[in-house]
Amino acid sequence: MSPTARGRQAREKLLTAAVQLVGEVGWNAVSTRLLAERAGVLPGVVHYHFPSLSALLREAAVGVLRDVLAGVRPALDRAATPEDGLAALFGLLDDHTGHDPASLVVVEAYLAATRDPELHRALRELVTEFRRDVAAWLAAHGHDRPEQTASVLAATVDGILLHRPLNPQLGTQDVLPVLRKLLAPG
Amino acid sequence: MSPTARGRQAREKLLTAAVQLVGEVGWNAVSTRLLAERAGVLPGVVHYHFPSLSALLREAAVGVLRDVLAGVRPALDRAATPEDGLAALFGLLDDHTGHDPASLVVVEAYLAATRDPELHRALRELVTEFRRDVAAWLAAHGHDRPEQTASVLAATVDGILLHRPLNPQLGTQDVLPVLRKLLAPG
DNA sequence: TGCTATTTTGGGCATCTGCCCAAGAACAGG
DNA sequence: CCTGTTCTTGGGCAGATGCCCAAAATAGCA
Numbered sequence: 001m002s003p004t005a006r007g008r009q010a011r012e013k014l015l016t017a018a019v020q021l022v023g024e025v026g027w028n029a030v031s032t033r034l035l036a037e038r039a040g041v042l043p044g045v046v047h048y049h050f051p052s053l054s055a056l057l058r059e060a061a062v063g064v065l066r067d068v069l070a071g072v073r074p075a076l077d078r079a080a081t082p083e084d085g086l087a088a089l090f091g092l093l094d095d096h097t098g099h100d101p102a103s104l105v106v107v108e109a110y111l112a113a114t115r116d117p118e119l120h121r122a123l124r125e126l127v128t129e130f131r132r133d134v135a136a137w138l139a140a141h142g143h144d145r146p147e148q149t150a151s152v153l154a155a156t157v158d159g160i161l162l163h164r165p166l167n168p169q170l171g172t173q174d175v176l177p178v179l180r181k182l183l184a185p186g
Numbered sequence: 187m188s189p190t191a192r193g194r195q196a197r198e199k200l201l202t203a204a205v206q207l208v209g210e211v212g213w214n215a216v217s218t219r220l221l222a223e224r225a226g227v228l229p230g231v232v233h234y235h236f237p238s239l240s241a242l243l244r245e246a247a248v249g250v251l252r253d254v255l256a257g258v259r260p261a262l263d264r265a266a267t268p269e270d271g272l273a274a275l276f277g278l279l280d281d282h283t284g285h286d287p288a289s290l291v292v293v294e295a296y297l298a299a300t301r302d303p304e305l306h307r308a309l310r311e312l313v314t315e316f317r318r319d320v321a322a323w324l325a326a327h328g329h330d331r332p333e334q335t336a337s338v339l340a341a342t343v344d345g346i347l348l349h350r351p352l353n354p355q356l357g358t359q360d361v362l363p364v365l366r367k368l369l370a371p372g
Numbered sequence: 373t374g375c376t377a378t379t380t381t382g383g384g385c386a387t388c389t390g391c392c393c394a395a396g397a398a399c400a401g402g
Numbered sequence: 403c404c405t406g407t408t409c410t411t412g413g414g415c416a417g418a419t420g421c422c423c424a425a426a427a428t429a430g431c432a
Contacts, residue, residue, distance in 0.1 A: 004399060004408055026301065028214035032390060042411060047391060049409090099300065107297060110348050114290065115212065124352045131353065145364060151355050152346075152364045156338070159345020162296050166310045167317065169337050178331060178338045181367045190378055190429055218420060228381060233421060235379090 011049045013039040018060040023101030027057065027108040058119045061109035064102055065123065068092075069130045076133065082141045082183045089134075090172045090179070093157060098164030107162055130154065138183075149182055197235045199225040204246040209287030213243065213294040244305045247295035250288055251309065254278075255316045262319065268327045268369045275320075276358045276365070279343060284350030293348055316340065324369075335368055 003011075017039035021030045032053055036043040050056040072092055079085035096103040113120040131150045138146035156179070164170050189197075203225035207216045218239055222229040236242040258278055265271035282289040299306040321336035329335060342365070350356050 002408090006399075006409070010409080024301075026214050026297065028212050031388075033388085043390095044392085044412075045410065053390065104297070104300065107293075107348065110352065111212065111290070111293060111297070114285065114351055115210075120351070127349070127352050147355065148360050148364050151349070151353055152342070152361055155345035155349040155353070155356060156342045157345070158348055159341035159343070160338075162293065162344055162348065163313070163337070163341040165300055165306070166296065166313050167337055167341070169333065170341060174334050175338055178334050178368060181370055182364065184367055184370070188378090192379070192429075196379080217418075219418080229420095230381065230383090230422085231379080239420065 010039070010041055010045055013041065014046060014049060014056060015060045015063060018057055019064055019101050019105050022057065022060070022108050023104040027112045030057065054116065057112070058116065058122065061105055061112070061119070062122045062126070064105050065109065065126050068102060068106065069126060072130070073133060076137050082138070082143065083180060085137060085141070086179060086183060087176060089153070089157070090176055093160070094172050096161060098161050103161045103164075107158065110158070127154065143183065144185055153179075153182065196225070196227055196231055199227065200232060200235060200242060201246045201249060204243055205250055205287050205291050208243065208246070208294050209290035213298050216243065240302065243298070244302065244308065247291055247298070247305070248308045248312070250291050251295065251312050254288060254292070255312060258316070259319060262323050268324070268329065269366060271323060271327070272365060272369060273362060275339070275343070276362055279346070280358050282347060284347050289347045289350075293344065296344070313340065328371075329369065330371055339365075339368065 014035065017035055018030060021035060021038055025034070030053070032046050033043050035053075035056075036046055039045075046053065046056065050059070072089060075088035075092060076085050079088045098104075109119065109123060113123050131147075131154050134153060135146040135150035138149055143149060160170050160175060200221065203221055204216060207221060207224055211220070216239070218232050219229050221239075221242075222232055225231075232239065232242065236245070258275060261274035261278060262271050265274050284290075295305065295309060299309050317333075317336045317340050320339060321332040324332035324335055346356050346361060
């Protein structure tokens with residue numbers, strides 16, 4: 001009835017392997033056998049722990065996004081001024097060059113969500129909650145238009161991730177002085 | 187030696203079918219047979235007109251991006267004030283809900299470029315040229331930091347396209363008043 | 373109209389795909 | 403140690419995949 005330690009380990013290995021592979025070969029190119037090989041298990045194991053390959057990918061992607069957003073939250077709370085908060089938000093973005101698995105899996109998941117209603121629901125929930133937090137933080141620091149600005153900031157972060165491989169001038173230090181203006185009143 | 191009218195027509199039908207299908211099923215899920223069926227030709231035709239399926243997708247994606255950017259340019263030139271320019275830029279974005287083939291194929295292409303050096307080169311060239319144009323336009327209107335702002339704007343546009351299916355509050359009318367601040371001096 | 377280059381046809385090859393399943397191994401609790 | 407559950411093993415099925423090719427059909431030009 002309850003899973004054993006070995007079982008949990010295999011599940012975990014499959015999920016982390018999935019994140020790597022989505023980054024390397026793309027969402028739709030992750031196959032049962034490739035995934036199993038990378039995780040160090042036999043192909044049959046995949047469908048024992050997950051009802052389908054897409055369910056596995058869903059869970060992996062949602063996990064990554066949840067972790068990333070969970071990392072941003074405390075950094076936001078720690079920030080005293082709006083500028084510090086912006087710096088914190090985009091400072092965490094420094095870990096993601098646009099070529100790393102986490103960046104890629106998130107963007108891939110956004111696209112996959114276009115064709116997978118369940119994934120869409122899950123991502124929408126996470127993103128909405130994050131937007132709400134950023135908006136509340138903006139409002140708490142006296143910003144006008146907190147909701148719209150939070151929406152734009154969220155979209156801009158992912159847009160930057162998406163563009164980084166194509167544009168070397170999108171480093172955090174290049175981007176921060178521009179986006180600072182979004183915090184100004186008006 | 188030189189292609190005939192019928193030949194050109196088949197090529198064209200394949201390219202436009204590719205754009206639709208990339209939007210519907212995703213870059214990696216476009217198969218020779220599916221593509222041929224949608225284009226109204228037999229599967230064998232695909233590899234007569236293109237050396238490989240990926241070459242076909244490359245050409246289709248580059249064509250779409252080139253067309254979109256070509257549509258933005260004159261609208262930018264027509265704009266008298268920076269605010270008009272911004273409105274024009276994001277007004278064209280109104281045609282793209284984030285669910286339409288053009289939006290999706292562009293974002294899909296960005297991701298595919300991560301694993302396809304040739305596609306990467308082509309997209310990089312187009313995006314760089316566009317950024318240069320926007321930067322020149324910003325500079326002509328007395329903006330400081332034209333390059334960085336152009337980079338951020340380009341990334342933001344695609345980020346908004348990516349986020350729209352997950353966030354209904356990213357309509358042009360919601361986004362414009364926020365991004366107006368990027369044009370302010372400071 | 374004939375002749376040549378271009379294009380379509382329809383089938384085929386080897387390989388990969390997601391998912392399934394019976395049998396056995398490794399485990400936890402008594 | 404024995405027992406019932408959890409998990410792995412290794413193989414298999416039907417179908418889809420990219421790419422290829424000889425032959426037939428068509429198009430454009432003399």
